[in-house]
Amino acid sequence: MSRNSGTVASVPRRVVAYAMRDARKRAGKTVTESAAIAGLAQGTLTKYEKAENPFPKAIVYRLADYYEMDPAARDQLVELAGRKALGWWQNNQQIPAWFASYVAFEYEAGLILTFEDGVVPGLLQTPEYARALLGADLRAGTPEEITAQVDVRIQRQARLAADEPLHLHVVLGEAALHRPGGDAQTMRAQLAALIEWSARDNIDLRVLPFDAGVHISSETAFTLMRFPSPLQGVQVRDVCYIEYKLGAVYLEEEAATEFSEVHENLRQQALDPAESAHLIQRVMDERYMRSDA
Template structure:
């Protein structure tokens, strides 16, 4: 267990996760579980449980719901894990990540790169390494894990509806090696085949529009209110003014109308993927 002197705040969700795991294991109703016994129940390794309980390294994304099931904790570990994921991002991005995890509909326009919700590990690693050339491998590994953890919302029994419009340049711009880009395009096709996800490509000759110089996410929460997240270099703005949100939504609707159909978009993505073989 990490000590206060090591600089871990008692309110830190990562530490709380570790403490809840250890206390739930030691106070298990039938008997005190060892790390090895808990690992067997979760079909993981003792070393994984040891790392979780000492705050060493990332938490496997499949572990929180399994802990909730074994300990009957009514989603406690899942909620803590979501807090951990949100806090792994810079402060200015955390609210957007938290809103995304609660959204019932996610709409996104991206003029430059594949959105984080749909990125492969290799594609994400290439982007993150390019954006932080002086970062250590461990730092990059942690950032990739945090990025991929955002995709947990797509694995839920009732995932949000995801609607993505990509500029054609996103499909044609090679990020990393040909293999990395081909893998990313294949992942887009796989995502687009799911009932909850719709991917469209906006042709390069489309008319100018409100978001031509930047990306935007439209997050609709359980209360059916929509907020707009607009990101730029190390900054993010969350727009909640109703009139501005309506204006942004009209612009997004215009993009979906100008974009290729999902079938035509898949054909374009497949063609670009095959061109990289």
Template sequence: MDGVPAVRRRRLGEELRRLRDLAGLTSGEAAGHAGWHQSKVSRIETGRSTVTAQDVTLLLDLYGVRDRALRDLLATLAGRGSSRGWWHDFRDVLPVEYRDFISLETGATRARSLENSVVPGLLQTPQYARALTRDVMPQLDEPAVAALVDVRTARQAVLRQDPPLELWAVLDEAVLRRGVGGSEVMDDQLRRLQEAAELPHVHVQVLPFSAGGHMGVTNSFVIFSFPRIADLDVVVVDHLTSSLYVDRKEDVAAYTAAFTRSRTRALPREESAAKIAEIRLQLPAGRRT
């Protein structure tokens, strides 16, 4: 369990080792062709050493990998994504950990989110995001709040890209009833959830209070899955002041099982949509259109 850079190094190293084996090369042979010492290949494959996108490109050429999507993904894991992505423009207000989180989110093909307190960022309206940011980080001035809201909105492009990110969001009922920003903001937010749930690649399910305790009561988390690479899933667990990145296979399996149990206990898609509509109608006096 480490930060994103360590997670990416290990995952990248595992995949490069697999591709080397498929190419029929030993680590010594690969190092010789690359003009490196054998220890460099070993450190890269075990995640003990940083690796540049240029190093990855050289190894992929040696291994005969021509798949453009796979090459781009591995270059992103090597760090190219975090240095060239749109989020780099917000480096003055975004900590490195958040920029790395966005780079993982952007490279993923599927995200499974279990949320116990707030609407997932990919489904937030700007008004909701602004009210939440002000409440959670009251020390920020208005320009910083506006920048973070812009980032939250820009992240949602992954739901409109081709192909779009597949999002599974299991929301505790408390998420829908917590009055972030007041009734008008919540009315717009719940309507946004209703609209998003109609998209074929967005699956929204509600865990009603009647479901009792569940994993999400103690921890909200998201599981990212990536294309082309087996066992690349990464779990991000939210804490008050930081996030924990989990990539050990047995830990990822435990979170995956917890998400599956929560999804099974949640209301089906149609009943979840009806629950959101019901809660929206129960909002205190406010705009409901």
């Protein structure tokens, strides 16, 4: 399933949708019967069960009782249905609408698998490197706007060092080590930061060397997000994020599963973490030691 960034459901909404749909099926009730009990059109209930629209709390309560759901599970679902996704990013004017959904997903994720072939992933960028990349955009904005966007990028990194940190598995094309994002000093600092990040237990950083040749994702960078479920027994499906020049698409279900397999294939072709750190250090020493490099 492909969705644009404006219609991607939050994790709590999707958990409620999955749980209510599964409860209906276990109870042996049809959409027609359930919609009648809830006073809804069949199409409306279908949209709720697909997480296209949020389940109202009152409807969750009424249908949960109709499905003879355990009261404790019902109350937890009602609480989830009323949960609002409040985060630091919501009122930040420097986060475009098409990217706000991604920031929310990133905040909710427990594990992120990402592949980048030509640039360092945003979660591992230094401020100076991020500023160089953002400044190269044709619609970069004013220096003040670029600084604000850099601040957003750095704020996102806080989850990597939190008490319960985000786990990040990165496959990075070797080209990203050689393509300058700023001057030599900026690149030295960026590569040193990669080595430092890679030493953390929650980060698995692997470099895909040039010697690997043409690979399965030569034309597509992507980020796959996996989520802990706030409700026992309900699995939250992965979401794959692919960014392009004017926005982004989100893939779920079979498409997300395929990208999970792609990431594993790339991971197997890449150097292991120790070899990757050694390569990063070598490129830093050989390519970026001179101030005029």
